[in-house]
Amino acid sequence: MDTEPRTVKANGITLAYRTWGPEDAPPLLLLHARGTDGADWTPIAERLASARPPRRVYAPDLRGHGRSDWPGAYTYEAMRDDIRAFLDVLRVGQADVVGHSLGGAVAYLLAQEAPDVVRRLVLEDVPAPIPLDPPRPPAERPDGDLPFDWAMIRATDEQRNAPDPVWWDHMGRITMPTLLIGGGHDSLIPQHQIATLAELVPNARLVTIEAGHLVHENRPEEFLEALTDFLAE
Numbered sequence: 428m429d430t431e432p433r434t435v436k437a438n439g440i441t442l443a444y445r446t447w448g449p450e451d452a453p454p455l456l457l458l459h460a461r462g463t464d465g466a467d468w469t470p471i472a473e474r475l476a477s478a479r480p481p482r483r484v485y486a487p488d489l490r491g492h493g494r495s496d497w498p499g500a501y502t503y504e505a506m507r508d509d510i511r512a513f514l515d516v517l518r519v520g521q522a523d524v525v526g527h528s529l530g531g532a533v534a535y536l537l538a539q540e541a542p543d544v545v546r547r548l549v550l551e552d553v554p555a556p557i558p559l560d561p562p563r564p565p566a567e568r569p570d571g572d573l574p575f576d577w578a579m580i581r582a583t584d585e586q587r588n589a590p591d592p593v594w595w596d597h598m599g600r601i602t603m604p605t606l607l608i609g610g611g612h613d614s615l616i617p618q619h620q621i622a623t624l625a626e627l628v629p630n631a632r633l634v635t636i637e638a639g640h641l642v643h644e645n646r647p648e649e650f651l652e653a654l655t656d657f658l659a660e
Contacts, residue, residue, distance in 0.1 A: 432444065437512035440490055443494035445466065446483070447475070448482050455482040455485070455658075456485050456510070456522045456524045457485070459529075459530050461492075462580075464574065465488050466493070482523075485513075487510065490579075497576040500582075503586055506529075507537050514544060524548050528616075539600045547605070549608065550624070552614055552621065554623075559588045604657070606634065610635075
């Protein structure tokens, strides 16, 4: 099984990514949360790649994370465009897309912009784009080397505090089947905001797994069951 990071040029930058599963299996794209990278999905990806039927799994590092470029310019829209170009370069015409937290916001922006690219959409503990009140204060950089660009933290905090209203307005463009997985009471994400997102997306359903924000890490079996049942429909 090929899990060594590869790189590809997409949208003017270099993106690192990992793959699992047979090349001719149906494609599945996994987008990680802020501050992690594609390797975060390894236990889940290995299970999906070896399932019956198997999946061809792709897990890129978003810009500013891991082994992808750290270009210093970070917006959710830029990350969306990176991923769309990534799929184009790899000639993945359409994929099931799973996104966690920041990766989930990138995933729903991709589904808004290019609905023909996303067959089914899964959003793990992703809130509706509601402005934060009070706003998130500026974070202080921890000491030492980081596996991500600190400028990315500052930039994405700004957009999380004041999301573009277009994100909300375009939720109706997400017409593919969509599954939202909430982390329940222990999550740092207000669960009513996830319920709001489920109401905004026309063909969405919401399930809650009491696992906190890291559902796929803390409750992998329950996460995989919900995911695979949904993708098999």
